[in-house]
Amino acid sequence: MFKKILIANRGEIACRVIKTARKMGIATVAVYSDADKDALHVRMADEAVHIGPPPASESYIVIDKILDAVRRTGAEAVHPGYGFLSENSRFAKALEDEGVVFIGPPASAIEAMGDKITSKKLAAEAGVSTVPGYMGLIADADEAVRISEQIGYPVMIKASAGGGGKGMRIAWNAEEVREGFQSSKNEAMSSFGDDRIFIEKFVTQPRHIEIQVMGDRHGNVIHLNERECSIQRRNQKVIEEAPSPFLDPETRAAMGAQAVALAKAVNYCSAGTVEFIVDGARNFYFLEMNTRLQVEHPVTELITGLDLVELMIRVAAGEKLPLTQEDVRIDGWAIESRLYAEDPYRNFLPSIGRLTRYRPPAERRGPDGAVRNDTGVYEGGEISMHYDPMIAKLCSWGPDRAAAIEVMRNALDEFEVEGIGHNLPFCQAVMDHPRFVSGDITTAFIAEEFPDGFHGVTLPDEELRRIAAGAAAMKTVAARREGRISGVLSPHDRRAPRDWVVSIGAREWRAHVSPLARGHIVTEEGEELAIAPKGRDPRNPDVLIHGQGAVKVRFEDGTESTVEGDWTPGDRLARATIDGAPLVAKVDMRAEGFRIRRRGADLDVKVREPRVAELARLMPEKLPPDTSKLLLCPMPGLVVSIAVEEGQEVQEGQPLCTVEAMKMENVLRAERAGVVARINVAPGASLAVDEVIMEFE
Incomplete structure (x- = not known):
């Protein structure tokens, strides 16, 4: 068995390989670019070798730099992970020439099957049923259009050396073929150093x-x-x-x-x-x-x-x-949710920055369910614009599909990520979607179920009512804490506000909060007696004590909810039991309530005293600034090209510019007809979120 292996990759997969190598008693070598000098895989490995600047084309996919790292460390074998050099036959051959083992298939198999065009031909020769397509090299966009029309629309334009969605486009007409052909070639060259493209029928x-x-x-x-x-x-x-x-x-x-x-x-x-x-x-x-x-x-x-x-x-x-x-x-059922650094509320555009908070759910394994999280990041680390936007792979297991879905729902509820845009809310929405739950899914699921993009989830009224009860209870706890810190209340004072008006969007509840037991019993004389956190009153076995943090919330219509939990001001994750059912939500305190995120919904929950709520209804609504005449950069990225000129009249849907982020090209289009008044950037410019690209008359 090998004594030392080098991982020619980064991020989550490098960490994954290191874990298994460590279990097997094998020493590991990490490689890293300037952008990854503080990365988790570098920290985890026994050794680490610097290989160049941030762009993968100058570091992770430069064969000579990987070979140099192998020589310097004496690694006996190389695991390529996925992406980068994992399907590069020249890399496998170069390692073989060095007398180093490639932990993967032989170069001949990579050449035969790793190349999408060659593999299609071999599969056809072997009698394997394949999708109709053109496997030869395509010279230019005009030829791509001719081939597409022969196959019949829609078609899939794909990078021959591609993977992970890079260099891939669906085209429904000649115009989309021309546009997609060039973008696919650009992405393929940037990600794989190979811009060959093929076209096949897209099966609906x-x-x-x-x-x-x-x-x-x-x-x-x-x-x-x-x-x-x-x-x-x-x-x-x-x-x-x-x-x-x-x-x-x-x-x-x-x-x-x-x-x-x-x-x-x-x-x-x-x-x-x-x-x-x-x-x-x-x-x-x-x-x-x-x-x-x-x-x-x-x-x-x-x-x-x-x-x-x-x-x-x-x-x-x-x-x-x-x-x-x-x-x-086949033992049970497993589900994986890919956590990406992308903003689902901005059409899933890439998001970069510092992970100010990263708290994944605890990993566990038992007969009723399991949680596993494969990741390559840590709290305080940076998400770079130079690489794939994946942050983690959250996996669940259950004895059957329904159980695996429920385990995943709860794990997503507990996953805390702050500082960047991320797709956790979208993954939560999928887990609760009736069509996914039924298993009636196709590759068109997202396009069909979220045709206008993702704008959050609308929770059922009963769930909103439970959240309102929880918010009223948390506001009461916060008010008591604030009063004690300011010296207004003594520990025995019961004058903290307990009547609240809870507003979530257009819904409103009037609620009165009263304690059932908060780690103590209060007698009629005001005496406090310490008790066990939960159970029967030791003085009176007929009295059930709900436990620390338990309160009763009575609504204006006479209905009641029992809220049990141990939330304290400052906690970013609230775990509670409301009317006997668990509820986990992300919580951010605000001046008049909370921002609460649960199951794909992002809620602005106002919790005010009745008089304050009455006055708030009289306040005019603050309108957002008018940006209708501006093209704003939706994500941090690099300007690849500008498709228009100042003074030019543009039509709705017309391409305006192309911005690259995380190796994906994003075409920004005109939302309506207009005239370009001013262009503020040039190709090659590095842009921040919401930076003005151009202005319209």
């Missing part, structure tokens, strides 16, 4: 289901069942699960057998994934083979009990697979 109403394969150097290949990856945005996976809620045993076996046959045809070893598109009748078509470890591999590990990274390392060291196809099992 598809499911994206993939088969995990694992092979050794002795000719043994098995599959580890499937993953459903249909919840995608911009062709990038957001939610994955294993197994698929759609496949039956017969289809699973057929897809697995086909994936294994394809892998054996190219003498494949190590971990790999054969991706299929599946229609409503369970007909499946080969899409591509990823000759590397997939981002979503944890869900396969959770249902099989296997460590895929460990298997990759052992196979690379020449060991045989320790199991056969008959040994592979």
Whole structure:
């Protein structure tokens, strides 16, 4: 077995490999760019080597720099992770020439299957059903349009060396082909150093289901069942699960057998994934083979009990697979939510900055459920504009799909991230969406269910009422704390406000808060007696004590809620039991109440004394500033191009400029017809959020 391996990657996957190597007693070497000098993977590794400036094209994908790090540290093997050099056959060959083991498939398999064009041809020759498309090199946009019209719209424009949604566009007409062709080429060159593009038919109403394969150097290949990856945005996976809620045993076996046959045809070893598109009748078509470890591999590990990274390392060291196809099992259900640094309220545009707060839920494993969080960041760390926006992969496991969803819901409720925009609210919305819960999903799920983008979730009235009860209870606690700190109240004073008006949007509740027990019993004479946190009154067994922080909230209509919890002012996460049901929410105190975030809803909750609420209704509403004549940069990024000139008349939907962030090009378009009055930036400019790009008359 190896004594030392180098991880030619960064972030979450580098940390993931280090964990398994440490478990196996193998020393690790990290590599890092200027932007990653304080990164978590650098801290975790036994050694770390600096390899250059922040752009991946000048650091992480420069083969000579990785080889130099190998030589300097004496690493015996290299794990490439995913992305970067993981599917680069030249890199695998260069390591072989150095006498260093590549923890992945042989270079010949990467060449055969890692390249999307070549893999399509080989699959067709092997009799595998493939999606119609053009696998040859495409010279320019005009040829791309001709090919697309022959195939028939819609089409998918894809980078040959691509992955992770980079260099991928869907086009529904010739204009979108021309625009998407160039953007795909640019993204492909920036991310992979290879701008080759191919085009295939885009199958409508598809499911994206993939088969995990694992092979050794002795000719043994098995599959580890499937993953459903249909919840995608911009062709990038957001939610994955294993197994698929759609496949039956017969289809699973057929897809697995086909994936294994394809892998054996190219003498494949190590971990790999054969991706299929599946229609409503369970007909499946080969899409591509990823000759590397997939981002979503944890869900396969959770249902099989296997460590895929460990298997990759052992196979690379020449060991045989320790199991056969008959040994592979499906134990329960697993779901993965990808936490991205992107703002769902700004059309999921990238967000960068410092993680002022990063508190993932505690990892655990038990018969009723499990939580796992694979991450490469830490509180206080920076999210850079130079790399993929993934922050973490939150995974849940349950004995069945319903249980796995519920575990995920609760874990997302407890996940605290502040300082940047992130997609946690969107992941929460998906978990509660009836269509996802039913398993009736396709790759068009997000486009169909959120056609106008994500604007938060509208919670049911009963849930809002529970939040109102919790807010009234928290405001009472805060008022008592404030009074004691200011010296207005003594510890025994009961004159703190207990009557409140709680407002959430247009809804309003009048509420009276009275203590049931807050760590003590109050007698009629005002005497306080210490008691146990919860249980029966030791002086009177017939009296049930609700516990520390328990209050009764009586609403104006006569209904009541019992709120139990231990929230204190300053806590950013509130855990409570309201009317016997748990409630977890993110809480930020404000002058007149709280900002409360729960299950995809972001609520401005006003909690005022009745007289203050009465006066507030008389106050005029403050209107936001008018930015209708400005084009603002929606995210930090680099100006790639300006498509218009000053004085030019533009129409609704017309491209105005292109901004690149996190290796993705974003075309900003005119929201309405107008005339460009002034352009404030030039190509190459680095912009901040809401910086003015151009002004209109």
